[in-house]
Amino acid sequence: MTTPLFQRLARWLVVAILFAAGSAGADNNPNKTIRLATTTSTDNAGLLAELLPPFTASTGYPVHVIAVGTGKALRMGRDGDVDLVLVHARAAEDKFVAQGYGEKRYGVMYNDFVLVGPESDPAAIAAAKDATTALKKLADHQAIFVSRGDDSGTHKKELSLWKRAAIEPNGDGYREAGQGMGKVLQIASELDAYTLTDRGTWLAYQGKSPLKIAFQGDPLLFNPYGIIAVNPKRYPDINHRGADALIKWMISPDGQQRIGDFRIGDNQLFTPAADAGEFAAFSHGQ
Amino acid sequence: METLTLTTLAALNLLFSGNAELWEIIAISFRVSGVAILVATPPALLAAFFLTYQRFPGRRLLISINSTFLSVPAVVVGLTFFILLSRQGPLGEWKLLFTQTAMVLGQIALAFPILVAMGHSALQAADRRAWETARTLGANPLRALFTIMREARFGLMAALLAAFGRIIAEVGASMMLGGNILHYTRNIPTAIALESSKGEFAQGIALGLVLLTLAFTLNALLQHIQGKGQPVT
Numbered sequence: 001m002t003t004p005l006f007q008r009l010a011r012w013l014v015v016a017i018l019f020a021a022g023s024a025g026a027d028n029n030p031n032k033t034i035r036l037a038t039t040t041s042t043d044n045a046g047l048l049a050e051l052l053p054p055f056t057a058s059t060g061y062p063v064h065v066i067a068v069g070t071g072k073a074l075r076m077g078r079d080g081d082v083d084l085v086l087v088h089a090r091a092a093e094d095k096f097v098a099q100g101y102g103e104k105r106y107g108v109m110y111n112d113f114v115l116v117g118p119e120s121d122p123a124a125i126a127a128a129k130d131a132t133t134a135l136k137k138l139a140d141h142q143a144i145f146v147s148r149g150d151d152s153g154t155h156k157k158e159l160s161l162w163k164r165a166a167i168e169p170n171g172d173g174y175r176e177a178g179q180g181m182g183k184v185l186q187i188a189s190e191l192d193a194y195t196l197t198d199r200g201t202w203l204a205y206q207g208k209s210p211l212k213i214a215f216q217g218d219p220l221l222f223n224p225y226g227i228i229a230v231n232p233k234r235y236p237d238i239n240h241r242g243a244d245a246l247i248k249w250m251i252s253p254d255g256q257q258r259i260g261d262f263r264i265g266d267n268q269l270f271t272p273a274a275d276a277g278e279f280a281a282f283s284h285g286q
Numbered sequence: 287m288e289t290l291t292l293t294t295l296a297a298l299n300l301l302f303s304g305n306a307e308l309w310e311i312i313a314i315s316f317r318v319s320g321v322a323i324l325v326a327t328p329p330a331l332l333a334a335f336f337l338t339y340q341r342f343p344g345r346r347l348l349i350s351i352n353s354t355f356l357s358v359p360a361v362v363v364g365l366t367f368f369i370l371l372s373r374q375g376p377l378g379e380w381k382l383l384f385t386q387t388a389m390v391l392g393q394i395a396l397a398f399p400i401l402v403a404m405g406h407s408a409l410q411a412a413d414r415r416a417w418e419t420a421r422t423l424g425a426n427p428l429r430a431l432f433t434i435m436r437e438a439r440f441g442l443m444a445a446l447l448a449a450f451g452r453i454i455a456e457v458g459a460s461m462m463l464g465g466n467i468l469h470y471t472r473n474i475p476t477a478i479a480l481e482s483s484k485g486e487f488a489q490g491i492a493l494g495l496v497l498l499t500l501a502f503t504l505n506a507l508l509q510h511i512q513g514k515g516q517p518v519t
Contacts, residue, residue: 035384044484049468066384066465080373081383183483208485235373237381 034063034242037076038086039153040180042225043067045200045269050262055249061242069152069180077101077228080235084243086250088153088198088225102228106278108250109259109270113157113221114202116185117143117194117214125194131218132165139165142173144193146184149176153223158196161220185209198223200269224273227251251279297492307468308489312496315473318386318464319454322393327446330398334405335431339417349406355399360392361458367392368462384465389473392459397449404448408441409434440512447504455497 042048043065052063066076070087077085078101086108087093096102115125115134123141128134138145147169148155162169175193177184181201188195189209197205202213227250229243249255251274259272300308337349369375371383371391382388416437420430435442457475464471466480474493481489 064384064465064467064470066467080378180483182485186483186485205485 031239032061032242034061034084034239034246035066035082036063036084036086036246037066037068037073037082039070039073039088040067040182041088041154041198041201042086044180044182045204045264047200047259047262047270051250051255051258054258055246055255059245059249061239061245063246069148069150070156071151074101077230080230080238082230083239084227084229084246086225086227088223089156090224090226092153092156093226093228097228100231100234103231105226105228106247106251106282107273107275108225108227109256110222110224110273111199111270112216112223113154113196114199114213115194115196115215116188116202116209116211118192119210119212121212121214123194125215128215131161131215131220134215135161135165135167138173138194139167139169139171142171144173144175144191145169146188146191146193146195147174147176148181148184148196149178150180152181154181154196154198157221157223161196164220185211203264203267203269225270248279248282250274251282253279293487293491294495296488297490297495300488300492301495308492310469311472311474311477311493314386314471315454315475318389318460318473319393319450322390322397322453323446323450325390326394326397326401326449330401331405331435331442334402334409335434337402337406338409339434352399352402352406356403358399359458360396360456361462363392363395364459364462367395367459371463383463384467384471386464386471388463389460389471392463393453393456396456396459397453400449400452401445404445405442408438408445411441412438440508443508443511447508450504451501454500 036048038048044067048063048065052065056062066073066082068076070089070092073082073085073087074089074092074096076082077096078099085096085102093102093105097105115131117123117125123137123143125134125137128137137143147158159169173193175187175191177187179187181197182205184195185197185201185205186209187193189211192210194214199216227247229240229247230238232238232240250259256272256274259270260268262269337345337352367388368383370377371380371388372378373381373383382391412434417430417434420433421427425433455475457479460466460471460473461476461479464473464476466472466476472480474497478490478493481487481493
């Protein structure tokens with residue numbers, strides 16, 4: 001519904017604003033700025049604040065981080081509103097690439113999910129032999145479980161676990177928050193409830209919560225992160241060079257080293273997991 | 287969980303220790319909302335003037351529509367502009383999503399109806415004869431316009447403050463349109479939302495204190511000016 005008049009008026013308005021805001025010098029060089037949509041788990045834990053300044057220093061690309069759930073991040077990539085995405089939901093990532101929105105998925109790192117809950121562990125899930133049994137125990141006890149409910153990577157993971165356990169998560173104790181990981185941990189703490197969280201956010205948050213890790217260690221809880229440049233064939237004017245530079249840096253030995261070195265207290269949050277062969281191929285292709 | 291007192295003390299400490307990140311967030315808030323108010327005010331006051339002094343068909347309808355926009359939630363304004371500005375949207379080629387300009391646009395849309403509605407009632411309350419007198423004395427319409435604006439200045443200033451208060455404190459539109467990008471589009475309200483979601487309440491309180499101080503200062507200023515304008519009895 002863009003009539004020429006509307007366009008013209010709107011353009012004038014934008015010009016006026018840009019003029020007014022111009023002195024602020026706020027719009028970093030738009031040709032260099034990289035827009036990265038990522039998940040709250042990488043940003044809230046402080047990893048990106050650690051990784052990005054050295055990247056910007058060595059390449060000259062400033063990075064604008066937009067931290068949302070995985071579902072929304074992929075949506076932004078699909079719409080061409082960002083240059084690349086760093087997310088954790090393997091099935092959705094592969095679909096994103098297969099549909100031609102993303103160029104290629106590169107593995108970057110992994111951590112794992114843990115089930116946290118009240119220290120007394122009323123549903124006794126600590127003794128469960130695997131993650132699905134733990135969920136069954138939660139359902140049997142009608143324990144309060146706070147779900148992200150926001151189509152994030154963690155939420156997708158949680159739903160896939162319920163599915164595997166053949167449980168329809170809609171009992172009395174099941175609460176969908178529709179919020180980010182930090183907020184959900186807060187809610188779970190206040191309600192003395194269980195929830196599924198990535199270890200990174202948990203480590204960053206645990207000092208503020210009376211909850212404890214109730215179950216961990218099942219290979220099903222493995223949480224790999226992938227980085228994908230938005231396809232320049234679909235959006236020719238996105239900052240694809242910048243996106244490539246950031247991917248290359250993240251999977252380079254230097255970037256991987258920094259990921260592995262990132263710690264909160266004594267705890268390593270992420271394990272670097274880039275494929276050396278992929279990095280070599282990437283460098284060669286440049 | 288820390289007590290409110292302890293959190294507030296930590297907040298004050300953050301503020302006065304010159305925490306650069308905190309002050310940068312404050313600066314971004316003021317820059318964005320300041321530009322929005324500057325751009326929105328002239329056309330809004332002009333619209334208010336036309337609604338007051340011109341008789342034309344559909345005038346009442348326009349006033350009702352404008353008043354309806356007063357109740358539109360900020361997130362809805364945010365979503366509307368998000369769809370317009372997204373690369374998939376009609377204005378996508380401008381690539382404004384997740385910039386300060388997008389935030390300014392959203393805040394203009396929020397401030398405009400307030401300025402028009404309050405400006406309209408302020409002008410209505412002003413003495414109509416000021417306009418007629420000015421015109422009879424040979425002032426051109428523009429000159430006469432300024433005469434009335436002067437006459438209604440307290441009401442108009444209140445409109446300005448109310449609009450500024452609304453946009454500097456709103457979180458929905460800024461979050462959607464700016465994307466809460468550190469050093470760039472993270473302003474006071476989005477920072478409060480983020481920090482409290484991380485459980486970092488001190489920074490949230492510190493920023494809340496800044497907003498309160500600002501509100502108090504502006505209102506005290508208005509009181510002061512209005513006090514001066516009162517007739518001596």
